[in-house]
Amino acid sequence: QVQLVESGGGVVQPGRSLRxxxxxxxxxxxxxxxxxxRQAPGKxxxxxxxxxxxxxxxxxxxxxxxxxxxxxxxxxxxLFLQMNNLRADDTAIYYCANDPPYSGWSFASWxxxxxxxxxx
Amino acid sequence: QSVLTQPPSASxxxxxxxxxxxxxxxxxIGSHPVNWYQQLPRTAPQLLISNxxxxxxxxSDRFSGSKSGTSASLAISGLRSEDEAVYYCAAxxxxxxxxMFGGGTxxxxx
Numbered sequence: 001q002v003q004l005v006e007s008g009g010g011v012v013q014p015g016r017s018l019r020x021x022x023x024x025x026x027x028x029x030x031x032x033x034x035x036x037x038r039q040a041p042g043k044x045x046x047x048x049x050x051x052x053x054x055x056x057x058x059x060x061x062x063x064x065x066x067x068x069x070x071x072x073x074x075x076x077x078x079l080f081l082q083m084n085n086l087r088a089d090d091t092a093i094y095y096c097a098n099d100p101p102y103s104g105w106s107f108a109s110w111x112x113x114x115x116x117x118x119x120x
Numbered sequence: 121q122s123v124l125t126q127p128p129s130a131s132x133x134x135x136x137x138x139x140x141x142x143x144x145x146x147x148x149i150g151s152h153p154v155n156w157y158q159q160l161p162r163t164a165p166q167l168l169i170s171n172x173x174x175x176x177x178x179x180s181d182r183f184s185g186s187k188s189g190t191s192a193s194l195a196i197s198g199l200r201s202e203d204e205a206v207y208y209c210a211a212x213x214x215x216x217x218x219x220m221f222g223g224g225t226x227x228x229x230x
Contacts (some may be wrong), residue, residue, distance in 0.1 A: 035219070037165075044122070044167060045157070045208050059217050095164055104153030105212045105219055106170035112202040113164055 002026040002109040004096050009114030012086055022079040022096030022111055030054075030074040033099040035107060036081050038092035038116075048094070049081065053101075064090075087120045124209055126222035127191060133230045137197040140225045142209030148220055152212040154192040156185055159206045159224075168207070169194060170190050201229050 008020040021041040022034070036048040049070040050059045058070050079096050093115050095108035125143040132138040142154065154170040167176055169185035172192065184195045192211075196203055209222040 010193075044224040045204075045210075045221045047210070047221060050219065061218055062216075104171040105154040105210075106153070106167055107165075107210075108167055108170075108176065109159070110164040110166065112153060 002098065004088055004093060004098065004111035006096055006111040006114040009116045011092065011117045012117060013120050014087055014118055016086055017082070017084045018086060018116060020081040020083065020094055020096075020114060020116070022081075024077045024079065024098065024116075027098065027100075027109075029077040029098075031101060034070075034072060034079045035097045036070060036079075037095045037097055037100055037107065037110075038090075039095070039113075040089070040092040043092075046092070050099070050105075051079070083116070086116075088118050090116060091118050092116060122223040123213060123216070123220040124211065124222035126207075126209060126225045128223065128228050129228065131228040131230055132199045133195075134199055134201065136199045137195060138199060138227065139196075140194045140207050140209075140227070142192045142194070142222050144192075144211060144220075146190060146192075147215040148211040148213040149187065149192055150190040151214055154185065154187055154209055154211045156183075156192075156194045157208045157210065158228065161205070165208065196227070199229055203227060206230050 005023045051070045093113040095113045097110045127221045153171040157165040159165040172187045173185040206224045
């Protein structure tokens with residue numbers, strides 16, 4: 001079955017960087033677009049970034065544009081999120097999710113999430 | 121303030137039918153499919169309805185989605201205690217080139 005496992009979260013000081021990974025299995029990773037979605041403590045869901053199946057196009061939320069970079073390695077079925085210049089309001093659980101072809105930007109499966117805490 | 125507007129809360133007695141609304145605009149709901157997610161306490165969200173009204177495999181037929189113009193709705197029939205969760209709508213926004221979520225609706229089963 002589909003499995004998405006995020007890793008790389010932790011506690012980091014403001015202004016520093018962190019790289020999240022999402023290991024995918026159980027589906028044809030190279031044919032699915034992929035997304036990162038986050039949820040601040042006690043808050044709702046916020047979409048963060050999206051990458052096409054071939055990695056040639058990426059989209060970002062305004063709140064992270066210019067600081068975060070989404071990428072993927074289709075040979076290793078892995079999705080990444082490079083987060084630079086982190087701020088306190090980036091503190092959240094970060095989920096990766098897959099977006100099957102012709103699914104209307106739906107997030108078919110989600111990982112368990114990885115917690116990022118930005119604090120001095 | 122979210123681009124997609126949902127009521128913050130909804131409630132119903134066991135066995136009843138409840139609906140949750142999601143209001144948007146021409147650039148999102150009016151032009152692109154709406155998806156609904158259920159987030160049970162202390163768990164990751166899961167897809168409930170895709171492409172306005174499609175139920176993924178394994179989702180109960182008590183859940184249904186509909187859309188008209190720039191608004192969408194999620195209906196839950198035969199309410200059960202295990203339906204207590206937060207429900208989110210989401211859609212691509214062509215003007216913003218971004219996926220937008222509603223603020224979420226917390227459902228309480230009385």
